[in-house]
Amino acid sequence: MxxxxxxxxxxxxxxxxxxxxxxxxxxxxxxxxxxxxxxxxxxxxxxxxxxxxxxxxxxxxxDTFPTWSALAGHHITSTDPAPTTDHTSGQLVTFTVTGTASGLTLPVHAYLPDAYREQPTARFPVIEALHGYPGSPSSWLNRLAATRHLDQEIAAGRMAPTVVLFPPQTPNPLLDTECTDLANGPRTETFLTVDVPTAAQAHLRVRTDRASWGLIGYSAGGYCATNLALRHPDRYATAASLSGYANPGITIGDGTEHTLNDDTWRLRHLPQPAIALYLSSGRADHKAQHDAETLAHLAHPPLTVTTNYADGGGHSMTVWEAAESPAFDWLSTWLGRPVH
Structure with missing residues (x-):
């Protein structure tokens, strides 16, 4: 229980x-x-x-605390990819990321499409899926049923076979990092953009080129996805935000919440990178829609921004579950395909 x-x-x-x-x-x-x-x-x-x-x-x-051990502040760890469930045609595995760059050691779940077993020499594109705050990777797997949606989209041909990673962005479940390197706090940005890709490339058959790596997130994770893609266009080609926003809304400790970690500031003051962003929200989610419209207005080539607003719909899991399949499909159109 x-x-x-x-x-x-x-x-x-x-x-x-x-x-x-x-x-x-x-x-x-x-x-x-x-x-x-x-x-x-x-x-x-x-x-x-x-x-x-x-x-x-x-x-x-x-799903901030999916287990009683998580409630006590402990993380489940595993040294090698090992099956944790296989109720769908895709497979879910868990491996431990020992972050030499960030200093964080945390478990990461990975969805492996059915083609991962059927094509043992292929290497696959990757999407990092980021959760909101409060929340945990289990939110994607349980409430948002991500593996079921991924199976359906891949089986229907709307999405290429893709490895999807579900890393934690809150090393302390009660500390909101917004996927940034907090001053005098956890270096979550470094964990997500350096340590997680490094570990995935060591443990899994994934492509290593930036054209095959993307991000997706909901709520705080939506901000994370767009912000990390804008900050690291050498690592990611595309990102999708479900009800995200344009600034972190927390104090990072070095003032960058008003500059380098504020997406509107970046688009106004820095060269815009050659990446593609997908910004989605419900029309009743006024903050998310306003920020999406602002980013779309500020964007110019080589940056590409696509927006998609659902009638009604607030800031809720119901909205995000309805939006995740179209977002995954859209990301797949911008990412590389499996290669042998």
Whole structure:
């Protein structure tokens, strides 16, 4: 029973209801100090179970803590790619990235398309999929059902067989990095743009040329995708943002949240790189749509920007799940194909 499971959320909810019943039933029991102690104890039990149930329901939506060990601050690690599930035609493996450049050691999930097994000499294009905050890579795998969407798009021929990586962008689940190198904090940008590609190229049969590497993300991960692509056009050819935004909204510690890590500032003041961006959001998500329109207005060749807005739709998992297949398909049109 994981902390992001329906069973855990329902169990906590039942416990909260029982605690409320107990509080009501014992409110006038006993007398004097015993009554006060009983009331305090049952009230504390009622509050604790209610807060626990609320937290588990929220965690079920964002998957910040997919396991109890993650809740305790531990990460599951694995030294070699090993199957973790094979319920679809693609395969999900997990390997540990020991970041010599960033100093971070974290597990990364990887989706391997069916062609990865069928074509044992082929090397495949790669997409790094970045999650939001709060959240974890499990959000892509559970709530957004990314492996199912990838299987469908590849099987239908709308997407080329592609390896998709799901790295964490929050080494500390409670610290929002926005995929940047925080001053006096984790070097997440370096982990994602240097250590993850290096490890993937060592462990998996993937292409190494920048024309075969792309990024996708939702919410904070959407900002991450566009920002990292703009900052590292030598490593990535394309990026897709689902309800992302143009600036990090956090204090990085060196002032770059207002300059080099602000995408609008970059497009106004720096040469624009030869990459392709896909910016998608619901029209009810006013911040995301405004920032997408601003970036599209500022863009000029060699930078290419494509926008796609869904009627209605706020800042939610429902919107992102509906948008992910078209975004993956679009990315595939800009990336290289498997090569032998």
């Amino acid at each position: 994981a902390p992001d499971s329906l069973t855990a959320a329902l169990t906590a909810t039942i416990a909260a209801v029982l605690a409320a019943v107990l509080l009501s039933a014992t409110w006038d029991r006993a007398t004097g100090p015993r009554r006060a102690a009983l009331r305090a104890t049952t009230a504390a039990c009622c509050l604790t179970t209610a807060l626990t149930a609320t937290g588990l329901w929220i965690n079920r939506q964002v």
